[in-house]
Amino acid sequence: MTLAWYGHLKHAHTRAWYVAAIASWTIAFFEYMMQVPANRIGYTVFSLPQLKIMQEVITLSVFVPFSIWYMGQPLKMDHLYAGLCLLGAVYFTFRG
Structure with a gap:
Protein backbone atom coordinates (compact mmCIF):
# COMPACT_ATOMS: atom_id res chain seq x y z
CA MET A 1 0.00 0.00 0.00
CA THR A 2 2.90 2.30 0.73
CA LEU A 3 4.18 1.89 -2.82
CA ALA A 4 0.69 2.50 -4.19
CA TRP A 5 0.22 5.78 -2.33
CA TYR A 6 3.74 7.20 -2.40
CA GLY A 7 5.76 5.44 -5.12
CA HIS A 8 4.33 7.68 -7.82
CA LEU A 9 5.96 10.68 -6.13
CA LYS A 10 9.33 9.28 -7.15
CA HIS A 11 8.53 7.65 -10.50
CA ALA A 12 5.50 9.34 -12.02
CA HIS A 13 5.86 12.96 -10.94
CA THR A 14 6.04 14.06 -14.59
CA ARG A 15 2.85 12.20 -15.52
CA ALA A 16 -0.70 13.49 -15.23
CA TRP A 17 -2.28 12.98 -11.80
CA TYR A 18 -4.91 10.59 -13.18
CA VAL A 19 -2.20 8.24 -14.54
CA ALA A 20 -0.67 8.07 -11.06
CA ALA A 21 -4.15 7.58 -9.54
CA ILE A 22 -5.00 4.69 -11.85
CA ALA A 23 -1.63 3.02 -11.23
CA SER A 24 -2.01 3.50 -7.46
CA TRP A 25 -5.56 2.16 -7.41
CA THR A 26 -4.48 -0.87 -9.42
CA ILE A 27 -1.72 -1.68 -6.93
CA ALA A 28 -3.96 -0.94 -3.93
CA PHE A 29 -6.80 -3.13 -5.23
CA PHE A 30 -4.84 -6.29 -4.52
CA GLU A 31 -4.03 -5.25 -0.98
CA TYR A 32 -7.67 -4.44 -0.30
CA MET A 33 -8.62 -7.87 -1.62
CA MET A 34 -6.50 -9.33 1.19
CA GLN A 35 -7.20 -6.77 3.90
CA VAL A 36 -10.98 -7.00 3.91
CA PRO A 37 -11.06 -10.76 4.63
CA ALA A 38 -8.18 -10.36 7.11
CA ASN A 39 -10.14 -7.71 9.02
CA ARG A 40 -13.24 -9.90 9.07
CA ILE A 41 -11.24 -12.82 10.45
CA GLY A 42 -9.29 -10.61 12.86
CA TYR A 43 -12.49 -9.08 14.21
CA THR A 44 -13.43 -12.50 15.60
CA VAL A 45 -10.39 -12.28 17.92
Whole structure:
Protein backbone atom coordinates (compact mmCIF):
# COMPACT_ATOMS: atom_id res chain seq x y z
CA MET A 1 0.00 0.00 0.00
CA THR A 2 2.90 2.30 0.73
CA LEU A 3 4.18 1.89 -2.82
CA ALA A 4 0.69 2.50 -4.19
CA TRP A 5 0.22 5.78 -2.33
CA TYR A 6 3.74 7.20 -2.40
CA GLY A 7 5.76 5.44 -5.12
CA HIS A 8 4.33 7.68 -7.82
CA LEU A 9 5.96 10.68 -6.13
CA LYS A 10 9.33 9.28 -7.15
CA HIS A 11 8.53 7.65 -10.50
CA ALA A 12 5.50 9.34 -12.02
CA HIS A 13 5.86 12.96 -10.94
CA THR A 14 6.04 14.06 -14.59
CA ARG A 15 2.85 12.20 -15.52
CA ALA A 16 -0.70 13.49 -15.23
CA TRP A 17 -2.28 12.98 -11.80
CA TYR A 18 -4.91 10.59 -13.18
CA VAL A 19 -2.20 8.24 -14.54
CA ALA A 20 -0.67 8.07 -11.06
CA ALA A 21 -4.15 7.58 -9.54
CA ILE A 22 -5.00 4.69 -11.85
CA ALA A 23 -1.63 3.02 -11.23
CA SER A 24 -2.01 3.50 -7.46
CA TRP A 25 -5.56 2.16 -7.41
CA THR A 26 -4.48 -0.87 -9.42
CA ILE A 27 -1.72 -1.68 -6.93
CA ALA A 28 -3.96 -0.94 -3.93
CA PHE A 29 -6.80 -3.13 -5.23
CA PHE A 30 -4.84 -6.29 -4.52
CA GLU A 31 -4.03 -5.25 -0.98
CA TYR A 32 -7.67 -4.44 -0.30
CA MET A 33 -8.62 -7.87 -1.62
CA MET A 34 -6.50 -9.33 1.19
CA GLN A 35 -7.20 -6.77 3.90
CA VAL A 36 -10.98 -7.00 3.91
CA PRO A 37 -11.06 -10.76 4.63
CA ALA A 38 -8.18 -10.36 7.11
CA ASN A 39 -10.14 -7.71 9.02
CA ARG A 40 -13.24 -9.90 9.07
CA ILE A 41 -11.24 -12.82 10.45
CA GLY A 42 -9.29 -10.61 12.86
CA TYR A 43 -12.49 -9.08 14.21
CA THR A 44 -13.43 -12.50 15.60
CA VAL A 45 -10.39 -12.28 17.92
CA PHE A 46 -9.58 -8.57 18.30
CA SER A 47 -11.68 -5.50 18.99
CA LEU A 48 -12.05 -2.77 16.36
CA PRO A 49 -9.61 -0.40 18.15
CA GLN A 50 -7.07 -3.23 18.42
CA LEU A 51 -7.36 -3.94 14.69
CA LYS A 52 -6.86 -0.26 13.88
CA ILE A 53 -3.81 0.11 16.12
CA MET A 54 -2.27 -3.03 14.60
CA GLN A 55 -2.91 -1.66 11.11
CA GLU A 56 -1.24 1.65 11.97
CA VAL A 57 1.80 0.00 13.54
CA ILE A 58 2.23 -2.31 10.55
CA THR A 59 1.77 0.57 8.12
CA LEU A 60 4.36 2.74 9.85
CA SER A 61 6.74 -0.20 10.28
CA VAL A 62 6.74 -0.45 6.50
CA PHE A 63 6.54 3.27 5.77
CA VAL A 64 9.58 4.42 7.76
CA PRO A 65 12.07 2.09 6.00
CA PHE A 66 10.34 2.85 2.67
CA SER A 67 10.69 6.59 3.16
CA ILE A 68 14.34 6.30 4.21
CA TRP A 69 15.72 3.76 1.75
CA TYR A 70 13.39 4.00 -1.23
CA MET A 71 12.41 7.66 -1.20
CA GLY A 72 15.70 8.94 0.28
CA GLN A 73 14.21 10.87 3.20
CA PRO A 74 16.46 11.53 6.22
CA LEU A 75 15.95 9.64 9.46
CA LYS A 76 15.14 11.97 12.36
CA MET A 77 14.83 11.56 16.10
CA ASP A 78 11.16 12.46 15.70
CA HIS A 79 10.68 9.08 14.00
CA LEU A 80 11.94 7.38 17.15
CA TYR A 81 9.66 9.49 19.32
CA ALA A 82 6.69 8.68 17.10
CA GLY A 83 7.55 4.99 17.35
CA LEU A 84 7.59 5.24 21.14
CA CYS A 85 4.16 6.88 21.03
CA LEU A 86 2.94 3.97 18.92
CA LEU A 87 4.28 1.52 21.48
CA GLY A 88 2.26 3.41 24.08
CA ALA A 89 -0.83 3.16 21.87
CA VAL A 90 -0.30 -0.58 21.52
CA TYR A 91 0.15 -0.97 25.27
CA PHE A 92 -3.00 0.95 26.18
CA THR A 93 -5.09 -0.69 23.47
CA PHE A 94 -4.09 -4.26 24.31
CA ARG A 95 -3.78 -4.16 28.09
CA GLY A 96 -6.34 -6.17 30.01
